[in-house]
Amino acid sequence: MKRSWLDRQGSLAGVLVLPAALLVAAVLAYPIVRAVAMSLTGLVLSDPSSGTWVGLANYLRAFRDPEFRMALTRTLYFALATVPVETVLGLLIALLLNQRFPLRNVVRGLVLLPWALPYVVNGTMWKWIYDANYGVLNALLVQTGLAKDYQIWLGQPTTAFLAVVAANVWKETPVAVILLHAALQTIPSQLYEAAMVDGATVWRRFTAITLPMLRPVIAVTLAIKTVWAIKEFDLVYIMTRGGPANATNLLTYYTYLTTFKFLRFGYGSALAILLGIVAFVVAVIYVRTLGSQEVEA
Amino acid sequence: MRRHVAQAGVLLAVAGLCAWILAPFAWLVISSVSTRIELTSVPLRWVPERPHFENYVWILTGGPGATSVHRSLQRSAVNSLTVAGGATIVSLVAGAMASYAFARLRFRGRDLALGGLLMTQLLPAVVIIVPMYAAVRALHLLDTQLALALADVAFILPLTTWVLTGYFVNIPRELEDAARVDGCTRAGALARVVLPLATPGIAATGIFAFIIAWNEFFSAFILSSTLRSKTMSVVIAEFSSKLGVDYAAMATAGVLTSLPPVILAIAFQRYIVQGLTAGAVKG
Numbered sequence: 092m093k094r095s096w097l098d099r100q101g102s103l104a105g106v107l108v109l110p111a112a113l114l115v116a117a118v119l120a121y122p123i124v125r126a127v128a129m130s131l132t133g134l135v136l137s138d139p140s141s142g143t144w145v146g147l148a149n150y151l152r153a154f155r156d157p158e159f160r161m162a163l164t165r166t167l168y169f170a171l172a173t174v175p176v177e178t179v180l181g182l183l184i185a186l187l188l189n190q191r192f193p194l195r196n197v198v199r200g201l202v203l204l205p206w207a208l209p210y211v212v213n214g215t216m217w218k219w220i221y222d223a224n225y226g227v228l229n230a231l232l233v234q235t236g237l238a239k240d241y242q243i244w245l246g247q248p249t250t251a252f253l254a255v256v257a258a259n260v261w262k263e264t265p266v267a268v269i270l271l272h273a274a275l276q277t278i279p280s281q282l283y284e285a286a287m288v289d290g291a292t293v294w295r296r297f298t299a300i301t302l303p304m305l306r307p308v309i310a311v312t313l314a315i316k317t318v319w320a321i322k323e324f325d326l327v328y329i330m331t332r333g334g335p336a337n338a339t340n341l342l343t344y345y346t347y348l349t350t351f352k353f354l355r356f357g358y359g360s361a362l363a364i365l366l367g368i369v370a371f372v373v374a375v376i377y378v379r380t381l382g383s384q385e386v387e388a
Numbered sequence: 389m390r391r392h393v394a395q396a397g398v399l400l401a402v403a404g405l406c407a408w409i410l411a412p413f414a415w416l417v418i419s420s421v422s423t424r425i426e427l428t429s430v431p432l433r434w435v436p437e438r439p440h441f442e443n444y445v446w447i448l449t450g451g452p453g454a455t456s457v458h459r460s461l462q463r464s465a466v467n468s469l470t471v472a473g474g475a476t477i478v479s480l481v482a483g484a485m486a487s488y489a490f491a492r493l494r495f496r497g498r499d500l501a502l503g504g505l506l507m508t509q510l511l512p513a514v515v516i517i518v519p520m521y522a523a524v525r526a527l528h529l530l531d532t533q534l535a536l537a538l539a540d541v542a543f544i545l546p547l548t549t550w551v552l553t554g555y556f557v558n559i560p561r562e563l564e565d566a567a568r569v570d571g572c573t574r575a576g577a578l579a580r581v582v583l584p585l586a587t588p589g590i591a592a593t594g595i596f597a598f599i600i601a602w603n604e605f606f607s608a609f610i611l612s613s614t615l616r617s618k619t620m621s622v623v624i625a626e627f628s629s630k631l632g633v634d635y636a637a638m639a640t641a642g643v644l645t646s647l648p649p650v651i652l653a654i655a656f657q658r659y660i661v662q663g664l665t666a667g668a669v670k671g
Contacts, residue, residue: 098573104495111486111549114478118520118542119508125519184405190398198402200654201409206664207653208413209603211621212642215628216416219635227415230432241430261412266664273665315509322512325605329628346514351610356518363515374510 130360137354149361159362161337162345169341170320172256173263178312181267189275206265214329217258221245248338251331255339258326263319267312274308310381314374321370342366419639427635443640457634460615460623461641468619470533472601475540480594483548488578491556508546513606516542521610531616539607544597551596551666555589592659599649620645
């Protein structure tokens with residue numbers, strides 16, 4: 092039987108992969124290469140004479156830029172305030188959803204609501220809840236007697252930061268729930284049965300079976316969540332625009348301002364690439380130290 | 389007795405969970421059917437005297453009373469649908485073709501490419517947006533639905549390819565082998581045997597991809613400045629600063645923008661969970 096050219100594995104693979112490869116090259120690979128090239132120039136969009144090669148000057152400048160360092164520190168705080176909370180809360184909810192109770196499937200579906208909500212709607216919704224004059228949070232606190240006066244939640248550095256953290260926790264916890272819940276269901280029930288025969292307590296079963304079995308997934312969850320915290324832009328843009336007094340000016344927002352407000356494309360590209368490197372390093376560290384390199388949940 | 393106490397504890401925790409998830413969104417829905425006066429009264433009236441659906445009517449069908457705000461929302465809904473739909477179809481077709489090759493065929497660079505797909509999910513969008521903006525501007529594609537859809541493809545295509553590879557791996561190879569013994573070519577076996585079997589997986593991945601594309605904000609925000617291409621997310625983001633006074637209209641826009649992804653996610657729960665666990669992605 093004569094085989095056509097297309098019937099060889101290599102050629103068929105080539106034909107099938109080609110459209111995806113071309114698209115990825117155009118919308119992903121090319122921009123990345125261009126971003127690196129741009130980061131080595133002093134390009135400022137509003138200044139046509141700019142754009143000369145400056146080598147690593149933009150990167151060196153970033154380390155001396157006090158605002159960048161502040162944004163880096165703030166992003167670190169933001170990650171520390173959101174990621175552990177979302178992961179622990181996610182684990183608790185996943186364990187809860189594993190119990191028997193009426194309407195369990197409905198509740199499991201409900202957990203997807205914050206995930207499915209558009210980021211912008213989430214930001215607008217919380218901004219409205221926190222509103223200083225008409226916000227439902229103020230109304231709730233005052234009407235129940237928990238607070239005396241209406242507070243300007245988004246107008247004070249500390250409360251604004253915490254308000255963004257709380258909005259992020261509400262939106263992002265479901266993903267941790269889903270990853271951990273899926274992993275919980277893959278733990279063989281025989282392990283628990285054997286432990287019960289041996290008289291192990293609930294706590295002991297949790298620490299000796301559940302936690303070790305979940306370790307790789309917890310590592311992936313922490314890694315993804317940290318990368319997302321580093322990427323956070325939408326909430327900051329909608330709720331606070333980085334304010335007040337830069338209290339919520341996180342890395343991605345600072346990079347956005349540098350690039351699109353001050354039009355420093357060269358320096359902005361360098362900041363964006365540093366951001367990418369930070370995200371990548373964090374993800375690798377988590378997965379290397381905590382789990383196997385299994386990426387599937 | 390102890391079992392009853394434990395069961396009561398579980399129910400209490402579930403009730404707390406539901407309240408935490410539903411309360412913020414419920415307030416958005418209540419706000420959308422309240423009047424401006426009810427929303428801005430202190431002390432707050434929690435429930436409107438009667439529900440007002442005017443804002444919904446104005447956004448969905450226009451008519452007398454509709455302001456430019458309502459009309460721009462209506463226009464942006466069409467943009468959102470076109471951009472998210474286009475990005476989904478492109479990512480699904482190109483992704484399904486590539487993922488079959490990844491799942492079944494041996495070729496050079498396969499493992500490297502698969503690893504690279506996952507790495508893209510670590511990449512902050514802000515890295516590629518600057519060159520993308522420059523390229524889109526040079527090609528005179530700013531403010532086009534095409535540019536926005538292509539920007540979505542950058543992150544959604546790797547995701548669909550990754551998720552679909554998982555689906556294709558799970559289709560028994562024997563079925564294909566049987567078809568080939570019967571005289572089918574590889575491409576023929578793919579079209580007649582594998583594709584029909586993979587259809588549910590492809591549909592599920594499409595829903596997942598559509599939700600992510602629909603919710604995308606950052607690149608749409610950077611690449612569009614007029615209503616020719618602004619998506620609902622972009623228009624709402626503007627309102628939240630510009631028209632911060634018409635809370636009811638803003639809440640209505642928020643509810644309407646949320647409905648497609650929320651309904652799809654809850655209706656196709658099982659598939660969304662599969663997509664999330666395979667891709668573990670935000671978008």
